[in-house]
Amino acid sequence: MQLTINKSRLMKRLSELARIGAFSDGGVCRLALTDEDKAARDQVMQWMKDLHLQTHIDQVGNLIGVRPGAKDIAPIVIGSHIDTVPTGGRFDGAAGVMAGLEAIESLNEYKIQTERPVAVVTFTNEEGVRYHNDLLGSRAFCGYISPEEAYKTVGTDHTIFGEELKRIGFAGEFPSGSIRPHAFLELHIEQGPVLDREQVSIGVVEAITGIAWYEITIQGEANHAGTTPISMRQDAGLTAARIITYLREIANSLGENQRATCGAISFYPNAINVIPEKATLSIDLRNPDKTTLEEAEQRLLDFLEKCTIQDNVQIETQRLAWVEPRACHTDIISTIIEATNELGYSHKTMVSGAVHDALTMASYCPTGMIFVPSKGGVSHNPAEYTSADELEAGANVLLKTVLKLSQQKM
Amino acid sequence: MQLTINKSRLMKRLSELARIGAFSDGGVCRLALTDEDKAARDQVMQWMKDLHLQTHIDQVGNLIGVRPGAKDIAPIVIGSHIDTVPTGGRFDGAAGVMAGLEAIESLNEYKIQTERPVAVVTFTNEEGVRYHNDLLGSRAFCGYISPEEAYKTVGTDHTIFGEELKRIGFAGEFPSGSIRPHAFLELHIEQGPVLDREQVSIGVVEAITGIAWYEITIQGEANHAGTTPISMRQDAGLTAARIITYLREIANSLGENQRATCGAISFYPNAINVIPEKATLSIDLRNPDKTTLEEAEQRLLDFLEKCTIQDNVQIETQRLAWVEPRACHTDIISTIIEATNELGYSHKTMVSGAVHDALTMASYCPTGMIFVPSKGGVSHNPAEYTSADELEAGANVLLKTVLKLSQQKM
Numbered sequence: 176m177q178l179t180i181n182k183s184r185l186m187k188r189l190s191e192l193a194r195i196g197a198f199s200d201g202g203v204c205r206l207a208l209t210d211e212d213k214a215a216r217d218q219v220m221q222w223m224k225d226l227h228l229q230t231h232i233d234q235v236g237n238l239i240g241v242r243p244g245a246k247d248i249a250p251i252v253i254g255s256h257i258d259t260v261p262t263g264g265r266f267d268g269a270a271g272v273m274a275g276l277e278a279i280e281s282l283n284e285y286k287i288q289t290e291r292p293v294a295v296v297t298f299t300n301e302e303g304v305r306y307h308n309d310l311l312g313s314r315a316f317c318g319y320i321s322p323e324e325a326y327k328t329v330g331t332d333h334t335i336f337g338e339e340l341k342r343i344g345f346a347g348e349f350p351s352g353s354i355r356p357h358a359f360l361e362l363h364i365e366q367g368p369v370l371d372r373e374q375v376s377i378g379v380v381e382a383i384t385g386i387a388w389y390e391i392t393i394q395g396e397a398n399h400a401g402t403t404p405i406s407m408r409q410d411a412g413l414t415a416a417r418i419i420t421y422l423r424e425i426a427n428s429l430g431e432n433q434r435a436t437c438g439a440i441s442f443y444p445n446a447i448n449v450i451p452e453k454a455t456l457s458i459d460l461r462n463p464d465k466t467t468l469e470e471a472e473q474r475l476l477d478f479l480e481k482c483t484i485q486d487n488v489q490i491e492t493q494r495l496a497w498v499e500p501r502a503c504h505t506d507i508i509s510t511i512i513e514a515t516n517e518l519g520y521s522h523k524t525m526v527s528g529a530v531h532d533a534l535t536m537a538s539y540c541p542t543g544m545i546f547v548p549s550k551g552g553v554s555h556n557p558a559e560y561t562s563a564d565e566l567e568a569g570a571n572v573l574l575k576t577v578l579k580l581s582q583q584k585m
Numbered sequence: 586m587q588l589t590i591n592k593s594r595l596m597k598r599l600s601e602l603a604r605i606g607a608f609s610d611g612g613v614c615r616l617a618l619t620d621e622d623k624a625a626r627d628q629v630m631q632w633m634k635d636l637h638l639q640t641h642i643d644q645v646g647n648l649i650g651v652r653p654g655a656k657d658i659a660p661i662v663i664g665s666h667i668d669t670v671p672t673g674g675r676f677d678g679a680a681g682v683m684a685g686l687e688a689i690e691s692l693n694e695y696k697i698q699t700e701r702p703v704a705v706v707t708f709t710n711e712e713g714v715r716y717h718n719d720l721l722g723s724r725a726f727c728g729y730i731s732p733e734e735a736y737k738t739v740g741t742d743h744t745i746f747g748e749e750l751k752r753i754g755f756a757g758e759f760p761s762g763s764i765r766p767h768a769f770l771e772l773h774i775e776q777g778p779v780l781d782r783e784q785v786s787i788g789v790v791e792a793i794t795g796i797a798w799y800e801i802t803i804q805g806e807a808n809h810a811g812t813t814p815i816s817m818r819q820d821a822g823l824t825a826a827r828i829i830t831y832l833r834e835i836a837n838s839l840g841e842n843q844r845a846t847c848g849a850i851s852f853y854p855n856a857i858n859v860i861p862e863k864a865t866l867s868i869d870l871r872n873p874d875k876t877t878l879e880e881a882e883q884r885l886l887d888f889l890e891k892c893t894i895q896d897n898v899q900i901e902t903q904r905l906a907w908v909e910p911r912a913c914h915t916d917i918i919s920t921i922i923e924a925t926n927e928l929g930y931s932h933k934t935m936v937s938g939a940v941h942d943a944l945t946m947a948s949y950c951p952t953g954m955i956f957v958p959s960k961g962g963v964s965h966n967p968a969e970y971t972s973a974d975e976l977e978a979g980a981n982v983l984l985k986t987v988l989k990l991s992q993q994k995m
Contacts, residue, residue: 367812384811388857398962400846400869401794401938402777405836407962412847416829423823426815436810437822438857445849447798447867447905457857459810495857528811552808552817 177518178285180574182567185277189566192218192257192273193265202557203265207258207300207311208236208336213343215257219272219297226279228295232347234322235315236299236340239349242279243292244581249357250292251581252540253278253573254532256301256312263302264559266566270547271362272297274570281574289581291357298532299340305330313532317539318352358507358580359536362545362573364561366529368552376520376568378546379511382463383527383534384434385500387472389458391418391479394489397444397452412442412451414486421478422458425471432526433471434461463500463526501534507543507580514575520568545572587928588695590984592977595687599976602628602667602683603675612967613675617668617710617721618646618746623753625667629682629707636689638705642757644732645725646709646750649759652689653702654991659767660702661991662950663688663983664942666711666722673712674969676976680957681772682707684980691984699991701767708942709750715740723942727949728762768917768990769946772955772983774971776939778962786930786978788956789921792873793937793944794844795910797882799868801828801889804899807854807862822852822861824896831888832868835881842936843881844871873910873936911944917953917990924985930978955982 195218196204196211205211219238223230228240241250255271275295282293298316303309308328314320326337340346365371370378395411422435439457458475462468479490508524515522527533527544536542547569550560605628606614606621615621629648633640638650651660665681685705692703708726713719718738724730736747750756775781780788805821832845849867868885872878889900918934925932937943937954946952957979960970 365812366809367814368808368817369812369814372817386811398778399776399939399964400848401796401844401871401940402775402779402964403844403938403962404777404779404841405833405844406841407778407782410846412850413829413833416826416847419823419826420830423815431814431816434811434813434815436820436858436860437826438810438852438859438861439855440822440850440852442848442850447848448846448869449848450846451848459858461811528813529809530811552813554809554812 178281178574178578180277180281180567180570182563184280185273185566185570186563188222188276189265189269189273192269196259200557203259203263204261205257205259206261206305207302208305208339208343212258213345216345219257222276223295226276226283228279231349232345233316233349234347234351235312235325236345236347237312237316237351238297239294241292241294242282244289246290248291249355250294251577252294252296252354252356252359253577254296254298254359255361255363256298256532258300258302260302260304260555262557263555264557266364266559266561267366267554268301270364270561270566274362274566274573277570278574278577289578291581293577293581301532305332306336310530310532310535313535315351317535319535322351356540359533359540359542360545360573360576361531361533362547362569363531364549364554364559365546366549366552366554369525370523370546370548371550371552373523375523376565377515377522377572378525379508379515379522380503380527380544380546381508381524382500382502383531383537383544384461384463385465385468386496386498386530387460387468387494388496390493390495391456391458392491393454395450395452398450400448400450403450408450409487410450411454411488414482414488415440415454415456417482418456418478425474429462429467429471432463433467434459434528435471461528465500468500498530498534501537503537503543504541507541510579511543511545511572511576514572514579518571518575520572543576545569588691588984588988590687590691590977590980592973594690595683595976595980596973598632598686599675599679599683602679606669610967613669613673614671615667615669616671616715617712618715618749618753622668623755626755629667632686633705636686636693638689641759642755643726643759643761644757645722645735645761646755646757647722647726647761648707649704651702651704652692654699656700658701659765660704661987662704662706662764662766662769663987664706664708664769665771665773666708666942668710668712670712670714670965672967673965674967676774676969676971677776677964678711680774680971680976684772684976684983687980688984688987699988701991703987703991711942715742716746720940720942720945723945725761727945729945732761766950769943769950769952770955770983770986771941771943772957772979773941774959774964774969775956776959776964779935780933780956780958781960781962783933785933786975787925787932787982788935789918789925789932790913790937790954790956791918791934792910792912793941793947794871794873795875795878796906796908796940797870797878797904798906800903800905801866801868802901803864805860805862808860810858810860813860818860819897820860821864821898824892824898825850825864825866827892828866828888835884839872839877839881842873843877844869844938845881871938875910878910908940908944911947913947913953914951917951920989921953921955921982921986924982924989928981928985930982953986955979
């Protein structure tokens, strides 16, 4: 008998959760530690209790529901988040938590006794919108940030993380950093167009991308667009344009996992007949391989050096963020592929170009990620969509992977 | 005996005029038809009367002071403007009018009877800041715009040109379009860096640039900067960057008089981790040769066509402005050069990359322009500067050119 999850039960929970923080056009807004987040947490806690899990709220408000195993050993942990961006959809994060609960309800239903405990976790403040300290919950779960440090985080609305956590009643006492999972699994929507476009059911994540963020400020000289000969210009806007076109060259030359994007720009004084005196642009470089990501950064910096000479401008470079890429665990990758094949779903190994709680977990314990398709690659948007069948497939792969891992030695 | 102007008299008038509308950091603000413009007009009218000129105020408020010649034939007209941009300097426009008055005072002083009448004109609303209808005074002077049409112009402050002209007492009765000059001369600061950098005293303008202004809107697709493979992107920002770098190629390939500038840009949504869905940019193309300017436009449009295919984006193009270039009159150019040589000043023939009243006049009567250096190429700025010696040289060339033209047949 093929053990499978119950699709309608999964979709029912997902719909109920999506009602909390719903706004008019089908979107969801549940910023971390707001009243909406509290209501969603209360609902998840209730579901965990309905499934007879041992529930814990840890010091940073991570919700943990444990289904005991035959032995009291390191658990298999399934986790994701239920906070959203301001104009989010109903799948990002929530899909992973709901699939985890559904996997456990299936174990209950089939009365399966796993060797290892199986736990579901919802991590606090993954999105990092209200509190810029993103992945805060998973980082505290791994002991990478202390609860005391987390409490001090100031929100964009000037609230204090620790105070808001208390206010909504989720400042727990279970020590963060006290669980070291045997394995961590996260099911998530892809948030990219690949699975949808290639009509593949399951993305098996091999690595989670590293990120380097820069702000580049180019200082030239403002001058009259008509009276200044080309040879006498110090056109900061032209340099900005050269950098953006070079980013595409970087991406094209460093393999298909390299991403390079300029998303934001501004010119000063930004007038049609004035040569830009100043240009500011943002740069987002990503690669799942650390050495290649560093190579991309170096090429960028070398190019900037060339531009200062060629265009007679000054360039200031600020690295705003650096996230080290992480590989998923090879044994877990194979287990997910095995499960997918046994279930008869198509799969594709791929890189996660976005950051997830699994990135934090991957440096803490063996970690795997299961992607399900995002229609049109859209996410962080009310139009975000994954079909019930696609979610069912992902949850089935999750369940089968949990079963395999909870029996097996690693 | 070398006939020359009186430098200290010239500088005195320039200083007195600069006090009207002066603001703290040395700048001048005299928007057209404001109280400051009225005060400056009153002052100029007074000076014209002091010089025993026949004064007229025409229907759009152009101030005309005529020194009769031996014969009542077509006059030599010297003209420029005394309105400024909001944060202007003391030389742009004013230098030309003050040099004209000084040339006439020198004629008076030396009791020279010219064959032709010599007139000084200050044109209304050259800058086109308060009333976007720029070069309004010179266009009415040539009969290219009727006083009735001019009166209807609505200001950025919602005032009506005709009403404001009456309010300040300069709605004259002298018919605009009734004087057809034998020749028109304008002395102006270069507003570019060339004379200053090359240490040349006099710029002899051969042609006044034409201008084509565009707004380009590129529509791509917003997507996640991490999860969207390069091959699946529709990056409006990248296309914008390609266009900007191509503008430099246009300029480099169409000769040194071609200018091509992107001064203003915006991305939407303008976020570091989102591929731009939309990019808007301004384009300023200039060339003193109409055919070449049209060639530059065509190359731009062809390139946009290529981009829509290469980058899978849509591009909308709007031509915001088109100003036809005008050549100065060859006989006047030679006369200015002759005068400059006789006075022993260095000169350079050049193109005016900015627009002036002389552009309008050049299609109405034989026209010439004399440029004096702008320190660092700076203009439309309180730091705008031309030295007393440089102005003296320019005014001397103006006077000598007037003398030559007022005797000679053309």
